[in-house]
Amino acid sequence: MKLKILFITTELIPFIKIGELAEVVTGLAKAIANLGHDVRIFIPRYCNIDKNKYRLQQIGPLSVPLGNCEKWCSVLLGNIPDTDIPVYFLENDEYYGRQGIYGFSHKYPFDDNLSRFTLFSRGVFKLCRMIGWVPDILHAQDWQTSLVPVYLNTLEQGDIFSKTASILTIYNIGYQGIFPREDIYLTQINSEKNNLDFEFYNQINLLKAGIINSDIITTVSPTYAKEILTPQYGFNLEGVLKQRSDDLYGILNGIDYLYWNPEFNRRIPAPYSVDNLSGKDICKKELQEIAGFKKGKHIPLICMVNRLIEQNGIEELCGPSYGCLYSICRDMNIQFVIMGTGDDWCERELSLLASRLSNLKVFLKHDERLAHRIEAGSDFFLIPSKYEPCGLNQMYAQRFGNLPIVRDTGGLSDTVEDYNEESGGGTGFIFQKMQPEDIYIAVERAVRVFQHRKDHFDKMRKRAMKKRFSWANSVKKYIDLYNAAVAKKNIKRKKE
Numbered sequence: 001m002k003l004k005i006l007f008i009t010t011e012l013i014p015f016i017k018i019g020e021l022a023e024v025v026t027g028l029a030k031a032i033a034n035l036g037h038d039v040r041i042f043i044p045r046y047c048n049i050d051k052n053k054y055r056l057q058q059i060g061p062l063s064v065p066l067g068n069c070e071k072w073c074s075v076l077l078g079n080i081p082d083t084d085i086p087v088y089f090l091e092n093d094e095y096y097g098r099q100g101i102y103g104f105s106h107k108y109p110f111d112d113n114l115s116r117f118t119l120f121s122r123g124v125f126k127l128c129r130m131i132g133w134v135p136d137i138l139h140a141q142d143w144q145t146s147l148v149p150v151y152l153n154t155l156e157q158g159d160i161f162s163k164t165a166s167i168l169t170i171y172n173i174g175y176q177g178i179f180p181r182e183d184i185y186l187t188q189i190n191s192e193k194n195n196l197d198f199e200f201y202n203q204i205n206l207l208k209a210g211i212i213n214s215d216i217i218t219t220v221s222p223t224y225a226k227e228i229l230t231p232q233y234g235f236n237l238e239g240v241l242k243q244r245s246d247d248l249y250g251i252l253n254g255i256d257y258l259y260w261n262p263e264f265n266r267r268i269p270a271p272y273s274v275d276n277l278s279g280k281d282i283c284k285k286e287l288q289e290i291a292g293f294k295k296g297k298h299i300p301l302i303c304m305v306n307r308l309i310e311q312n313g314i315e316e317l318c319g320p321s322y323g324c325l326y327s328i329c330r331d332m333n334i335q336f337v338i339m340g341t342g343d344d345w346c347e348r349e350l351s352l353l354a355s356r357l358s359n360l361k362v363f364l365k366h367d368e369r370l371a372h373r374i375e376a377g378s379d380f381f382l383i384p385s386k387y388e389p390c391g392l393n394q395m396y397a398q399r400f401g402n403l404p405i406v407r408d409t410g411g412l413s414d415t416v417e418d419y420n421e422e423s424g425g426g427t428g429f430i431f432q433k434m435q436p437e438d439i440y441i442a443v444e445r446a447v448r449v450f451q452h453r454k455d456h457f458d459k460m461r462k463r464a465m466k467k468r469f470s471w472a473n474s475v476k477k478y479i480d481l482y483n484a485a486v487a488k489k490n491i492k493r494k495k496e
Contacts, residue, residue: 001483002036002037002038003037003038003136003137003479003482003483003486004037004038004040004133004134004135004136004137005032005037005038005039005040005135005136005137005139005482006040006041006042006124006128006135006137006138006139007025007028007029007039007040007041007042007139007141008041008042008043008120008121008124008138008139008140008141008145008148009021009022009025009041009042009043009141009145010043010044010101010102010117010120010141010142010144010145011025011043011101012025012026012041012043012080012087013025013026014026014080014081015043015049015054015087016043016046016048016049016101018101018102019171019307020171020220020253020390020391020392021141021142021171023255023256023392024171024220024253024392025041025141026080027253027254027255027256027471028254028471028474028475028478029041029080029085030080030083030085030471031254031471031472031474031475032475032478032479033083033084033085035475035479037479039085040085040086040087040088040133040135041080041085041086041087041088042087042088042090042120042123042124042127043087043088043089043090044089044090044091044092044095044096044116044120045074045076045089045090045091045096046096046097046101047093047096047097047098047099048099049089051076054078054081055078056076056077056078056089057076057077057078058074058075058076058077059075059076059077059130059131060074060075060130061073061074061075062074062075062090062123062126062127062130063126064119064122064123064126065122065188066115066118066119066122066186066188067115067185067186067188068185071092071094071095071119072092073090073091073092073119073123074090074091074092075088075089075090075091075127075130076088076089076091077089088127088131090119090120090123090127092119095112095115095116095119096116098110102144106307106309106342107343113144113177113179114177114179114183114186114206115186117144117145117147117177117206118147118186118187120144120145121140121145121146121147121148121151122147122151122188124138124148124151125151125156125161128160128161129160134160134161134163134164135164136163136164136165136482136486137164137165137166137167137482137485137486138152138164138165138166138167139166139167139169140166140167140168140169140210140214141168141169141171142169142170142171142172142175142207143175143176143177143206143207143210144177144206145168145210146168146177146206146207146209146210146211147187147206147209147210148166148168148210149166149168149210149213149214149215150187150189150194150197150209150210150213151189152164152166152213153213154189154191154194155188155189162493163486163489163490163493164489165215165216165482165485165486165488165489166213166214166215166216166485167214167215167216167217167218167481167482167485168210168211168214168216168217168218169217169218169219169220170207170211170217170218170219170220170228170389171219171220171389171390172311172389173207173219173228173233173234173235173237173389174235174311174387175207176200176205176206176207176208176235176237177205177206177207178200178203178204178205178206179203179204179206180203180204181199181202181203181204183204184198184204197209197212197213200236201236205237207237208237208240211237211240211241211244212240212244214247215247215485215488215489216247216249216481216484216485216488217241217244217247217248217249218248218249218250218251218478218481219248219249219250219251219389220250220251220252220253220389220390220411221250221251221252221253221389221390221410221411221413221414221415222250222251222252222414223250223409223410223411223413223414224250224387224388224389224390224410224411225248225249225250226250227387227409227410228241229241229242229245229248233387249477249481251474251477251478251481252390252411252414252415252469252473252474253390253392253411253469253474254469254470254471254472254473254474254475255392255395255396255399255469255470257399257468257470260372260375260395260396260399260400261399262279262280262283262376262399262400262401265372265376267368267369267372267373268283268372268373268376268377269282269283269286269373269376270282270283272376272401273465274401274462274465274466277401277461280376280377280401281297283373283376283377284297284301284377284378284379285297285377286373286377287301287337287373287374287376287377287378288301288335288377290361290370290373291335291337291361292361293335293359293361294335299333299334299335300333300334300335300379300380300446300447300450300451301334301335301336301337301377301378301379301380302334302335302336302337302378302379302380302381302382302405302443302446302447303336303337303338303339303374303375303377303378303380303381303382303402304317304336304337304338304339304340304381304382304383305338305339305340305371305374305375305381305393306340306383306393307340307341307342308340308341308342308343308346308347308350309342309343309346310343310386311385311386311387311388312342312383312384312385312386313383313384313385313386313407313434313439314342314343314346316384316434316435316436316439317382317384317436317439318346318349318350318353319349319436320349322436323349323436324436324437324439324440325353325360326353326356326357327440328439328440328443328444329353329357329359329360330357332443332444332447333447333451334359334443334447335359335361336357336359336360336361337360337361337362337363337374337378338350338360338361338362338363339362339363339365339366339367339370339371339374340363340364340366341364341365341366347364350362350364351364375396375397375400375402376400376402378397378400378402379402379403379450379457380402380403380404380405380429380443380446380447380450381393381394381397381402381403381404381405382404382405382406382439382443383404383405383406383407383412384405384406384407384434384439385406385407385409385410385412386407386409386434387409387410388406388407388409388410388411388412389410389411390410390411390414391406391410391411391412391415394406394411394412394415394416394428395415395469397464398415398416398427398428398464398465398467399464399465399467400465401461401462401464401465402464403427403428403429403446403457403460403461403464404416404427404428404429405428405429405431405442405443405446406428406429406430406431407430407431407432407434408430408431408432412430413430415469416428416430417463418430419445419446419449419456419460421456424453424455424456424459424460425459425460425463426460426463427460427463427464427467428460428464429442429445429446429449430442
């Protein structure tokens, strides 16, 4: 059965990207469309999405209810480049015509985010009516679109969407869309029964309401699906998720192996493959030159490319008088490159450490071209996450022959095989506890293999480069869930 699927997302490659969401939606949409399904995408038209560059065409005005009024918007139509997948953009300068997607930074969200994403979620149904296209599946992404399944079960119930099912994907349960209780009027959902779905410690929680109302809930790795059912990782939603555990599935994300491919990559100085690694030596020398390090392939080069926030272990890595980064660089004959932005204190501390350590280079920015060069030039990729729903960096790293050093959590557990000291098996190095000394020991373990068990290191590198985390492995699971959601909705409709 060919399905009609509408992805509702706040990020999408190549138009706008903050995190993994953008790459995942694009990759999954392409994979599903390649199977012959009718896939379309709905996203806000932020002001930094260039209408001319992407040849967006206005197809009509749209009036969308919000609170006590209606907001006039425009709908623009484009495509994911080099595909026939339609992308509909909701344009409203009041809410999307500013710099920033969710806020001025991850620490300072916009005060009107409830209005911004309520308007967007309600606009889904207005759009479908306008274009005369009713999807079989509404696939919402994270808390920003969690109102979509809620509207499907309330204000849009019994209308032309009576056969439409909903799926909600949770990318990071640490972000839930929590707002003042009195602001629920903006959603226009007023019944006492439905308001209870939002109730969260005298506030309202959009993700909670989305979880309760979705036909099926997914998250981005099998291990994370289990972790979020526990108090340690559930962020106070573990109880609600346990009630929906029969409808909760963990499906591992995939990556684009055309884009993340060292064999054909214009962003790196020399191509290389698992059968010919000479180009990787060239990439390492160039990275050492960029960083101002001594050149030499026998010095282990470790990198970290990530957001510098608490989730990613920055306190344990570089917290003043607490983190282990200084000791790692002081005690070990290594070179270390870090790229990312995040918490102000962390950026200051990293700058200070880099000024004191000749073997540490820090780039406080995100540069896509440099990210590829760091991946290609490094020997190890450090990801000391407190929790990691899926993670894509460890997948990129393995394709580039860059062995991950990771904590045993979430998608990291599902994608990295720990080093076996006897056989030389594995694709990386896994540690358990989230303490500075555990990160130190894991790095020391990896460096020791590089320096004293080169045969094992080379074997691991080749094994890592041969691994594939493509969408082909996951897309069939999504299709099965889509069909299950439609069947579930039909059963529910007949009972009513």
